[in-house]
Amino acid sequence: MPMIADEAEAVDLGLDWTAGFSTLGPAFFTELRPTPLPEPYWVGRSLALAREIGLEEACLESDDGLAAFTGNVPVAGTRPLASVYSGHQFGVWAGQLGDGRAILLGQTASGWELQLKGSGRTPYSRMGDGRAVLRSSIREFLCSEAMQALGIPTTRALCVTGSDAQVVREEIETAAVVTRAAPSFIRFGHFEHFAAANRLDELRALADFVIDRFYPACRDSERFGGNAYAAFLEAVSERTAALLAQWQAVGFCHGVMNTDNMSILGLTIDYGPFQFLDGFDPRHICNHSDTGGRYAYNQQPNVAYWNLFCLAQALLPLIGDQEIAVAALQSYKTVFPEAYEARMRAKLGLPGAAPDDRALIEGVLKLLAQEKVDYTIFWRRLADRQAGGDPAAVRDLFLDRAGIDAWLQSFAQRHEQVPAAQAAQSMRGANPKFVLRNHLGQQAIESAQKKDFSGVATLLALLKTPFEDHAGHEAYAGFPPDWASTIEISCSS
Template identity: 80%
Template sequence: MSLLAEDTEAADLGLRWKPGFAALGPAFLTELRPTPLPDPYWVGRSEAVARQLGLPAGWHESGATLAALTGSLPVAGTRPFATVYSGHQFGVWAGQLGDGRAIMLGETEGGLEVQLKGAGRTPYSRGGDGRAVLRSSIREFLCSEAMHGLGIPTTRALCVTGSDAPVYREEIESAAVVTRVAPSFVRFGHFEHFAANQRNDELRALADYVIDRYYPACRNTERFGGNAYAAFLEAVSERTAALLAQWQAVGFCHGVMNTDNMSILGLTIDYGPFQFLDGFDPRHICNHSDTSGRYAFNQQPNVAYWNLFCLAQALLPLIGDQEVAVTALESYKTVFPNEFEGRMRAKLGLPEAAEGDRALIEGVLKLLAAGKVDYTIFWRRLSNYMADGNLEPVRDLFLDRPGFDAWLLSFSQRHAAADRARAAELMRRSNPKFVLRNHLGQQAIEASQQKDHSGVAVLLALLQTPFEEHPGADAYAGFPPDWASTIEISCSS
């Protein structure tokens, strides 16, 4: 049977589809259709992602499109499926997992996979209902687009659709579906699954598929004696290191960095209990379910390396030599600090490296931590100071004025011979005015629960261009209210 099929009662999104991942066969996935939801409605849409997909103008005006992207109507040309994977969760082997509520429509001819998250039970739901709730769906939709706006590799989100169908969590909530888009949703856990079950033929087929599609240079490398699988592991390690450097520089906490939540392409994936830091606390834990602090903000780089080590173990049957596999991970230890320092230098308006930069970076981070200074506001005000010379808004953030003044002296000396306007431009391109703070997301969620989705649209517009000033929107760039610290975000969604 063909992997693609037409349906007499199907929505035509104006896209052409190809087999993609599905061509790997039934060992990797289960074909199934989403479970319909009644009376769907639009919550939010990203026209930027619609353009990326090549959707026609007015794509969202059709009731059939709304139904299809809620899982209530088939999409012409697709054979939806869910994939199987395994993984380590909170450092413990969890065995078989898989797409428990995400159903892949397929891959477009443009090379983008389209997935419905919250579209119903799959064979991998592990007793769950396969649904997502409105609150978590809005958070994922907005943060996917916010991260893209920040220039951080991420899965994207085309839209959120809602339904009044009840979903039972800690309380009864309403259902929603996020349409997610990425070049690939393959995770570290896909490789772990076949390695753990000693299915080396499938492991090799998966690795060959990913290398040939996304890492073709690994086929022609002289690294590791031409071992393409070791070169692949090294390339994934370096992409992951660069991603973590961007997370740390912008103050992003993922919250649940299990191996099944790690993208093989180095994308930010699976937005659950994430948070952008308010007051700077390196030990901040954003996930209420993370009682041990495994995924605290300052632990994220080490956890990423631990997860890569798990990937190396999974690829060992293909690499063939443990020492080679360990060596393939080594570049993480140089790429991450180099990338992080580069990002932090840009935040400081320093286009070129110089002796003493590391001390300057570490010094300001210690000051921010000691005073729990608002991370995003500090960096944006420092950028404005470089542009207009008004220091007081920056200095007012610190109780330790002598400490800040001492650091500022070093900062000013570093910039003594610099072009101030050029430095200010670099800083404003590197320090966003707007990030998706928890309280902003919560306000949009509460309005949407009352069928007012205007807050989602406003936030989307700001977060897609977070470095711009957006006159009149300063309230979205201000300090969080006191109640923001009481928001608890967990793995439940």
């Protein structure tokens, strides 16, 4: 078990820690301790995740827990580190990157890595201050737990702590630390780093580590003549394809899909300038820094494939054959459309596939795009309509009444063989009432900046069960105010 050197001053969180990423050796990371923040305070806590990790809930109420998750005191049983990786950013090779403001505490015996994001400079900060601001930390905390509740693979967030310490971005803000959790934070960029430097021993060690821990079936696969590294690439491609299908179906825009922001486990990772769509615009760009629209909503599936191609290039020395590497990527092109159509059929309450389903899906998306109809509200109203709600509520979203009427007729014909109660239940379980819209997050942030954290707690409670009605909280599921469209979310956090 890894142990810190100065155990006498450490806080015991009651967790058992085990060697994980640190077993790869010093070529993969730098050991260092977080940099303390003055006078920290609690901002938000996920008790549900605490229970999953095996952490006593009382720890998220205690002074020791506050100090530990801010990085102000060492945690017994851990050896903190920052990992090195590289990557392509906005399609351009950026060279060495790494955990510039995140420090991995370690891995619990239950399999969770815990990481402090915003905990100070590391050797990979590249002129940065190593800090995260309260604004972006609240957004990541809420969205991580919201995505989990939506059933979308994601890194998690245990808590956020704040401090009045000043951080300079476009303006002066205050600092925060978000404690993130995941089985692993390894990214495509970790593999690119060692491949680019032709450090093949480290590349192989990294691939073997990930395969043995997370993709053991690749060792016994007969795919590609028993080539475990090709089977691994194929498995990552399929997980990524399934993830992108879920993003697109729920209307989620990541905003900065660099290869260093792509999880090797197919998790949503690094919540920066993300957004859930308001009005449906396939070309929507949520990242104010993305002036070229590389990461627009409708580009995300293609960008994911491009990133996988970069991963394939990095793994090529291990796979040994370019044709095999290319073949290992091909399942993405099959898995993504199949998974996406399955998600959209679920939103439509259709239990099985039919020949005209694609036309039905494309038809309604075209109608939504023509008038930029609110994406989440449309799907929830359609689900409510199927459950016996007001049939006019869907029509009222459209100026093109003839167009939506024709589509609703096709929709009704497709449902003739589907029991109404079954369809309604399916649709209400596939179309959330609550998502983390930008304006809701902004309101919670503005309150938190005044030390009122009730908005964070309320949003967390709603987003934990996003498919329920939550009577009395209809305003959180309503149309965004006009000022919501003026919110600019950039890479600055």
